[in-house]
Structures are given as structure tokens and as C-alpha cells.
Amino acid sequence: MKKSKKKATFVEELKRNKSLFIMLIPGILVLLSNNYLPMPGVLLAFKDYNYTKGFFKSDWVGFDNFKYLFNSSQAYIITRNTILYNLAFIIISLTLALGLAIILNELRNKRLAKIYQSVFFLPYFLSWVVVSYLVYSLLSSDQGVFNNLLVHFNMKPINWYIEAKFWPAILVFVNTWKWTGYDSIIYLAAIVGIDKSLYEAAAIDGASRVKQIMYITIPSIMPVITILTLLKIGRIFYGDFGLFWNIPKNMGVLYNVTNVIDTYVYRALVQAGDIGMATASGLYQATVGFILVLAANFVVRRFNKENALM
Amino acid sequence: MKKNKITYQDVGKIGKTSNLLLNIIMILLALACIYPLLLVFGISITDEKTVTLEGYRLIPKVISFKAYDYVFTDAVDIFRAYGVTILVTLLGSIMSLIVISLYAYPLSRKDFKYKTFFTFIVFFTMLFNAGLVPWYMVYTNILHIKNTLFAMILPGLMTPLYVLIMRTFYVTTIPESIIEAAKVDGASEFRIFTQIVLPLSKPSLATIGLFNVLFYWNDWYSPLLFITDEKLYNLQYLLYRINQSITYITSQSNSLGNVSEILANIPSQTARMAMAIIAIGPIVLAYPFFQKYFVEGLTVGSIK
The missing domain is CATH 1.10.3720.10 (MetI-like)
Structure with a gap:
């Protein structure tokens, strides 16, 4: 209930301040590629990375x-x-x-x-x-x-x-x-x-x-x-x-x-x-x-x- | 009255002897700061044979500009690397200014509801980063930008601190009333941004732009990670590679048969130093004029 209300206001804000959101887009893309896309990559620390198997299929090795x-x-x-x-x-x-x-x-x-x-x-x-x-x-x-x-x-x-x-x-x-x-x-x-x-x-x-x-x-x-x-x-x-x-x-x-x-x-x-x-x-x-x-x-x-x- | 003032000033200053002493210390320290630069310049204008015989000296015994002749006429690599450096510096600095000034603007607007969230996702990158390997994997395996100019541009596009500085600048210097008035007149957000906000932000844009130029000009780290194609080496990375091959030779000189072959491809000692001077040159010549902006940015940035 509360969640749907929050969503509604987000959409409202998106409509109201569309231009401001558009201004954020280039920055968001840069943040994603430099900072946020790499973050799940820390899981590699718990894997035995194998080049042919790739990120998802490499074996888990714990600590x-x-x-x-x-x-x-x-x-x-x-x-x-x-x-x-x-x-x-x-x-x-x-x-x-x-x-x-x-x-x-x-x-x-x-x-x-x-x-x-x-x-x-x-x-x-x-x-x-x-x-x-x-x-x-x-x-x-x-x-x-x-x-x-x-x-x-x-x-x-x-x-x-x-x-x-x-x-x-x-x-x-x-x-x-x-x-x-x-x-x-x-x-x-x-x-x-x-x-x-x-x-x-x-x-x-x-x-x-x-x-x-x-x-x-x-x-x-x-x-x-x-x-x-x-x-x-x-x-x-x-x-x-x-x-x-x-x-x-x-x-x-x-x-x-x-x-x-x-x-x-x-x-x-x-x-x-x-x-x-x-x-x-x-x-x-x-x-x-x-x-x-x-x-x-x-x-x-x-x-x-x-x-x-x- | 006047006399009083003079005594104030005299009391407020250190004595003449200690002033002289401190000046001497400052001059010695200043010399220590520029001596290595002068030394490399000295070597670069010395005759190659003299350098081999006498070692590196500040003041050349036999002056020769052959090293610069070589660098400016024979060394195609260096020209190309210079071109790459200039291109990346220009593109990177401009793109970075666009990305930062655009992103920081909504964060400065009081009527923008999600400004806290979008500020936080920038700020969080200052606290935690996934580290070298995941970043490297994203560039090479997801974005596939290894061996492209973009691999040298993307890393410097959005330094979090500059976004925060820019936001603070907007908040403190752009009056809300101007934006409101423009809105009432029916101006679009983009028009307000390009015609009112940006012109008012020139000092801040200049400061951040100069820090960006310095970053891209001096960058050797992104090519180290992402560039293997010799055609895309920038100046700093070319200098780095030359250094590496020399270390390689000196550490293996006894066991290698083809040393002379490798040596033939490496610029002479004086030419190497000349290259270093050419890489530093524009910065050393330009920085006295722009120093004021750097000092401003630094003092704002450090204490926010």
C-alpha cells in the first residue's frame, strides 16, 4: 500500500520535473559504468574464476x-x-x-x-x-x-x-x-x-x-x-x-x-x-x-x- | 596616529634577521623543488656522448639540441602520442564539464524531490568502490571499450568531489528568485540552465575544467590497464613504456642476445629526457597563469 503510493509520487515527480531527470542521465550512465556495474563483481572474490566459464559459471569457493x-x-x-x-x-x-x-x-x-x-x-x-x-x-x-x-x-x-x-x-x-x-x-x-x-x-x-x-x-x-x-x-x-x-x-x-x-x-x-x-x-x-x-x-x-x- | 599604525605593523611582523634566515631556507627548499626539473632539462640539451662519459649534469659541458631534433623530426610515435594526449584531454575535459554541470544542477534545486537520493549515489562512491578487478572486467567484458579512446575518457568523466563542489556552487551563488522569474516568463528548464545558470557559473566551471585537463594530460593509468594498441598510446604512457623496456634490458642484459636490437628501438638518454621535458612543458608554462583557479578549487574542495 505504502509502496504503491511512493511509486505514484515518483511518477508524478518524473512528469513534473522531466527536464531535471533528463539532465541526470549522462551522469547516471557514467556512475553505472564506473561504480555501480562493477559492484556485483566483488563476488569474484568468492569464486575460482575461470576464463572459459565466465563470471556466472565459475565455481564458488567460499573464503x-x-x-x-x-x-x-x-x-x-x-x-x-x-x-x-x-x-x-x-x-x-x-x-x-x-x-x-x-x-x-x-x-x-x-x-x-x-x-x-x-x-x-x-x-x-x-x-x-x-x-x-x-x-x-x-x-x-x-x-x-x-x-x-x-x-x-x-x-x-x-x-x-x-x-x-x-x-x-x-x-x-x-x-x-x-x-x-x-x-x-x-x-x-x-x-x-x-x-x-x-x-x-x-x-x-x-x-x-x-x-x-x-x-x-x-x-x-x-x-x-x-x-x-x-x-x-x-x-x-x-x-x-x-x-x-x-x-x-x-x-x-x-x-x-x-x-x-x-x-x-x-x-x-x-x-x-x-x-x-x-x-x-x-x-x-x-x-x-x-x-x-x-x-x-x-x-x-x-x-x-x-x-x-x- | 600615523606613527601608531607603523608600530602596529612592525610588531605584527617578524624581525629582519629571522626574515632573512627564513628567506634563505625558502630559497633552498624552492631550489630542491625545481632542481630535478632543471637537471632533466640540462641532460636533454647535452651532447649524447658527453652524457655517457660524464654522467648526468645540471649544466651541460657540450650543448647539443640533437635530442629535440630527433624528437621533432624522426619520432613518429611521439607525434602520434602527443596527438592522442591532446585529443583525449580536449574531449575528456569538455565531456566531463557537460556531465558534471548537468548532473549537479538538479541536486541544487530545492524543489527537486529526489535530490538527496541522487546526491547520495555520487557520495557513496567516495566511501566504497568495488576495486580494480570488477572495474577492469566491466570495461573489458561488458562495455568492450578496451583499446579505444573512450577507455581513457570514461574514468575521469565524473569525479564525485567535483559534482559536490559544483552543486554547492549553484546553491550558494545562483539566486532562486532568478530561476523562479524565468520560469514565470515561460522559459524551459534547459533554457534556464544554458542561458542563466551556466553563464553565472564560469569561475567554478573554469576551476573544474582545469583540474580535468590536468587529470587527462597526466593520465598513464587508464592506458596501462586498457590500451595495448601502440597507435593509441598517449604521451605519458609512451614515456612509461620506454622506461619499462630500459629496466627490462638492464635487468637481463647478460642473458639476452637481442639486446642491441631492442636498444636500437629505444630513444637515446638525451632524447628520453627531451621527451619528458616536452610532456611537462605545456603544464609548467601554463600553470602560473591558472594557479589561482587551482588554489581556489583546492581550498573549496578540501574543506568543502
Whole structure:
């Protein structure tokens, strides 16, 4: 009874706002092909996919793909790498990018500050493929700048692309190089919006500039800092595929420290052709990621309803 | 009075010494930001033999533009890839603007009953996605768009965040009264949209359009997944493939007999760097002019 009533109103609305519905159609088609048609595909995680049998006729295997994933050492390694790298990136954004934004705001010459800001923003515009060329020109074992320097100072050149111990530092450094300018712009926009009279009042009271930063600037933009950080924590289960795929050049000896969930899924799909396993790993990521995003949002809501995603 | 004001400003600023110190730090950081770019440019205008002998250097000992000669005259692949990149960027950005601006509009209308539902189905894609494999299967087995330009266009057509930004823009800047008045005058929804709403939305369209251009220009991920036909390689993916074949050679150089044959098909080191510069070039030259839009989009997007 209730349902039929609802249907009737939907038809009414469809008639009344026909044009508005037509406007939605292209978007709905895109959403379907990019997001909603793939969703039933997660069932592949519970199947032993067979190319000739296809999606519907492949055999169900229950949780075998997940068992296989979590019994291998890989599940631990990729989860650890994904989380630890993201944690490092979050901490750097909180210190370096925030510090940079504060300094840019304090510089006496605003025009210079603008120029610095533009330069720091530049790496954001480069693709990871291009960045991998830049990194290679520094790290190449024969011609690279680093090895040239080492030889110049009579030290042994290092074969960077096969020495796993350097890679955590290299990846963190490259990611910092690419994203710090971007993050600092967001912080800077918040700082610029702070009410100037607060500083004037503090100055009259004799507060030093450092004290003003500690007691006015940082507290004033705390909501922005908290929200950005929480949103990043919500995405801690997602690795940046471009970074982890392009910069280490897919070198097998480095997998232990460069493989994240996203690169693992890609390799399982393309290199091993193991559809079931690849889907299972992807679903593991999506599920935990979903819970984390919801949790982060819940916390953001408690701070500030407007800034939560929902 | 005037004097008072000056002291305010002086109190409000950091001291001259710390200003100088901070400027020095900023200059060093800025150099660290552009050094790799300058280095690759330096290599690209160095004589190939000098590079092989002396390694990569910022300032070339022997300048040569042979790499660019090669890239601009001999390398058919690069021209084609450039064409693919330009075509996909143009088509993709325009289509994306159409899809997003159309979809976001009903969501902004208070009198549209199902706006919450249609907002939610966009928003939900930010929370949960099926992952790489199901998406890949849909593109290849259901839509059958593997090895078509569309496989590089479709992924960027509707970034959920841009839909939400666009909706917020409509809600906050387009007065309801204008729409009402136009309706009373008998204008159709599409006329209202194209003649009133869109012209008022130029700033927002520019910002989203520029983010789209950047996405399509830099995209190497969709070709990685969906393009195997060399004729459809875009610039970024061509750069990626060249990198891959070099890694392959260096890791197998002892066991392979046909190394020299593969090597012959790969551009020299300087030509590779020249290609990277050509891929970056338009962006680096254009971004200072458009930076303002990016900054706006970023600050709106991050804090919504």
C-alpha cells in the first residue's frame, strides 16, 4: 500500500520535473559504468574464476581466496607497508607542510612568498611517470647525480634500484617533494582567513611573533588541521599506486618495502592473472577502508558537522 | 596616529634577521623543488656522448639540441602520442564539464524531490568502490571499450568531489528568485540552465575544467590497464613504456642476445629526457597563469 503510493509520487515527480531527470542521465550512465556495474563483481572474490566459464559459471569457493591471501606472508607485508607509509606521509604533512604555510605567512615580502608558493606547488602538476624520470636522473647507477657525487668523493657507488634498505626513505622523500606544496596551500588558505584584529590585540599586549603563532595561528586553524588529518587517516588503507608503481620501477628485490595493497592487487590481476585473489585483496582493502572512512567521518562530525563528508 | 599604525605593523611582523634566515631556507627548499626539473632539462640539451662519459649534469659541458631534433623530426610515435594526449584531454575535459554541470544542477534545486537520493549515489562512491578487478572486467567484458579512446575518457568523466563542489556552487551563488522569474516568463528548464545558470557559473566551471585537463594530460593509468594498441598510446604512457623496456634490458642484459636490437628501438638518454621535458612543458608554462583557479578549487574542495 505504502509502496504503491511512493511509486505514484515518483511518477508524478518524473512528469513534473522531466527536464531535471533528463539532465541526470549522462551522469547516471557514467556512475553505472564506473561504480555501480562493477559492484556485483566483488563476488569474484568468492569464486575460482575461470576464463572459459565466465563470471556466472565459475565455481564458488567460499573464503578460499581470503584464506590463501592471509596465510601467505604477503597480506601482512602489504598491509604494513600501506599503513606505515601513509602514517609517515600524514606526519610530514602535519609538520613540514604546516610549518611551511606558517613561514610563508610570516615572510615580510609578500611577493616573494607568492613566488615560493608557486615553486612548491609545481611538483603537484607532474605525473608520477615524469617524476620517475626525475628520480631516475638522480639515482641511475651509471649516470645518476648521486653516484657521480659518491665517486667524486672517492666513495663506492650504490646500485640504488636493488638496495631495499634505502627505499623507505626514498619513497617518503619523493612523496614529500610532490605533496608538501599542495598541502601547505590548504593550510595557508586557512591561516590567511584568521581575523587580523586578534594579532593586533596580542601585539599590544606585548606577545612576540612566536607566541602569536603558538597561541593564535595554530589554535585558529586547528579545525582545518584536524579535519584534513582525519580524512587522511580514513584513507590510510589506500596506497598511492602511481608512487609505489613508478618510482621503484617494479624491481622484484624491492617488493618487501615497496609493495602496497594497490600494487599487489594490480600484480595479482595482470602478472599472475589470479582474478579471484586480486578481487579478494581489493575487497579486503575496500571493506577495511570503508569502515575507516566511516569512523573518521564520525569523529569529524563530532568536531564540526559542516566539514564531515556526510 | 600615523606613527601608531607603523608600530602596529612592525610588531605584527617578524624581525629582519629571522626574515632573512627564513628567506634563505625558502630559497633552498624552492631550489630542491625545481632542481630535478632543471637537471632533466640540462641532460636533454647535452651532447649524447658527453652524457655517457660524464654522467648526468645540471649544466651541460657540450650543448647539443640533437635530442629535440630527433624528437621533432624522426619520432613518429611521439607525434602520434602527443596527438592522442591532446585529443583525449580536449574531449575528456569538455565531456566531463557537460556531465558534471548537468548532473549537479538538479541536486541544487530545492524543489527537486529526489535530490538527496541522487546526491547520495555520487557520495557513496567516495566511501566504497568495488576495486580494480570488477572495474577492469566491466570495461573489458561488458562495455568492450578496451583499446579505444573512450577507455581513457570514461574514468575521469565524473569525479564525485567535483559534482559536490559544483552543486554547492549553484546553491550558494545562483539566486532562486532568478530561476523562479524565468520560469514565470515561460522559459524551459534547459533554457534556464544554458542561458542563466551556466553563464553565472564560469569561475567554478573554469576551476573544474582545469583540474580535468590536468587529470587527462597526466593520465598513464587508464592506458596501462586498457590500451595495448601502440597507435593509441598517449604521451605519458609512451614515456612509461620506454622506461619499462630500459629496466627490462638492464635487468637481463647478460642473458639476452637481442639486446642491441631492442636498444636500437629505444630513444637515446638525451632524447628520453627531451621527451619528458616536452610532456611537462605545456603544464609548467601554463600553470602560473591558472594557479589561482587551482588554489581556489583546492581550498573549496578540501574543506568543502
